[in-house]
Amino acid sequence: MILSIDYNKHSYRVKYKGFLNKGKGFEQSIKVIKDNNKNRRIENWFYDFLNKYQEELNEEIFDIAFSSTRHEIEVVSDIVFRFNKDRKVKVELKTRELEKSNLIKDFKSILTEIKQKDKDDVIKQYFVEKNLFTYLDKIDKSEAQIVIAATMSAGKSTLINALLGESLMPSKNEACTATICKIKDIDGKENFSALVKNENGNIIDEHNDLNADTLSKINDSGNDKFLTVEIEGDIKNISSENISVVLIDTPGPNNSQNDQHKEVTYNYIKDSNHKPLIIYLLDVTKLKTTDDKSVLEEIAEFIKDKGVSTEDRFLFVLNRIDDLDHEKESIETIIISTKKYLAETIGISNPKIFPISAEFARLCQSNQTGKLTRNEKLALRKYEDIFLPDADEEYAGIDIIKFAPILEKDKESLLKNLDSKDRLTQCLHRSGISALQLHIQKYIENVHETELGHDLLSNLIPHFDKLKNQVQGLTEKEKKAIKEDIKKIKKSEKVLNSKLEILTSKLSEISSKNNTIDKLKNRVEKDFGQIYTNLRDEEATKSQAYRARHIANKVIQNLEISLKSSVRLELDYDLKKKWIGIINIIKIDFDDFINDLDLSDKATSILSNDFHIILNSSNIYRVKTRRIVKTGEVEISTSTWWKPKSWFSFKKEEVWEIRDEYDLNKIYNELKIPELKLKVEGMLDNVNKNYNDNVNLYIKEGKKIVNTIESDFSQRTTPKLLDLQNNITEINQKTDNIKYDLQNYLEQINKCK
Ligand SMILES: Nc1nc2c(ncn2[C@@H]2O[C@H](COP(=O)(O)OP(=O)(O)OP(=O)(O)O)[C@@H](O)[C@H]2O)c(=O)[nH]1
Ligand SMILES: [Mg+2]
Structure with missing residues (x-):
């Protein structure tokens, strides 16, 4: 199974498939990946990995599939090429190129979008709280610093002018630059502007339209004080879409009247924060002088301290290639000897050395704008004679690109342009500046931009993830509280309903069948029966007649008293007692509602005032x-x-x-006993009717009360319940929106390879 590796240039994440997946026998290879995964760029450890992998695989010919973006593929291909040469093996890299996208731009647009959100937006609040908009600043203020350092008169200012495409920096064949000059690239800016700052960083002078003369005067005034000139303008030959390129011209540390200048150069070398690219110029005519040595030792010391991976930050430029006597000394030998010198004397193992002629490059470009003096024109002709081929004299010229430490592919693509008859392009190639420019450009893209991208990725993605979880948690908490409220309302509804049930059952007790009237009617039947029995015999003696009438009287009297007391106690009083019981329940259980309830007793008396049974x-x-x-x-x-x-x-x-x-x-x-009996029965019917009327009244009143309580309760709780339900829906919606936003952001970023 072929080993396949996926590498993300921003996250530095490595995914692998193949033998390694099984783990067994590949512990060392896996360890290299694990130690570096997500924290170091692949070029810093891939050679090491190949070593271990080849050892553990124990094969001399094998394939590796590698997918990443173009530059990473180039870098890894180069490492494989080197590895094959060193170890005399045949590793074949099968590559798949992933489309490159602009992570920094994506982050910038996401951060800007979040910043423009409403004040109370959860994501925005989180970003404010965690101070994450500083990353927007970081992107805006991110600089790719390119520091040109060298001893005096090595051609620093000349090189900067060549890169600028404009002869702005003062340059002389003697100690010249006396200030720190920073030029920030503002694409499309038509002129140069400058702020001059003193030692304390205070602005002491300002120029809106800076030219070479003015800058020269400023520079001269820097001889007796420490000045920094901050220039803004279009650096025509280098650019970056995402990061501001800043070119920094420094005074030669060996010649400065001011010790601070040396310190400045050293500070740039050691600045691990901005990781400036240090272009160290070596004057090919003054190689191996003691002046260089102290700065180079400082560089070597730094690399030793920080590890070989920092070597990339230092470029060596062999300037004044035109000054070589090409018949006596080839560029190749001088590069080899310079490499040897750097390795032996200061221990820089694999330096990238670009041979160039900065002055030639500068002159070509100034010629384009027609700003050359007569002497410069003569000089340019001289350079062209040296570098350009001359068919008439069968002179091949000097093809500097051949020696530039850039990828063969890049050389090819640069040389393609040579076919065009464009003389300027040809001169720029032959001066060596285009290869150097390409390298700088790639360095910015692949180091500054990748590191900024990695910085953003590793610092912001965890926040997106965290926020995603937190939002869920936050709203869960909020929702829980609301659900608790809903539960409380539902519970109180349940309690209310069970109490209402009791009330309703008490109410129905009122209407439960009461047999008092039947009982009383029986009683009437019985009493009148007794009267009838007594008065049945047709003839009687006087005393018998008296007795019979007396008994009838007694029975009637008793009957009235008995009926009255029964009606009062068993009907009237009983009904009222039940009603009072209901009222008490209401007062105790529903005192919340009492204000709105009419608890008055509207029932009338069951016994009418003329309830008298009078015997004729x-x-x-x-x-x-x-x-x-x-x-x-x-x-x-x-x-x-x-x-x-x-x-x-x-x-x-x-x-x-x-x-x-x-x-x-x-x-x-x-x-008139039968009539009386009918009358009594009628009175009882009347009582019964009154009783039933009262029962119906109580039931009607009771139902009204139950309804009032129910509707009052639902009036109080329904809108609240609805509100709470709405709140939950809103929160869900909000959570969904936030999650949707976050997911979108994450997807957008994850697309970046
Ligand atoms: N022949 C030749 N002369 C060059 C080249 N580059 C620069 N010079 C000349 O070398 C002299 C010094 O160049 P500068 O660019 O001023 O050197 P510098 O490193 O900035 O010097 P300081 O600012 O004094 O440290 C100038 O006269 C340049 O014209 C080159 O490639 N070939
Ligand atoms: Mg200079």
């Missing part, structure tokens, strides 16, 4: 009848002494009596 009077004498009643016979002797035949004969004789008789029936009729 009857006159006993009116029912008296006097009769002669045959009470019997007596035998009377009819014998007479004279008639013996008559002796012992008897005759029956009737006995009659006058008797008073009382007709009870009449009394019954006179007392």
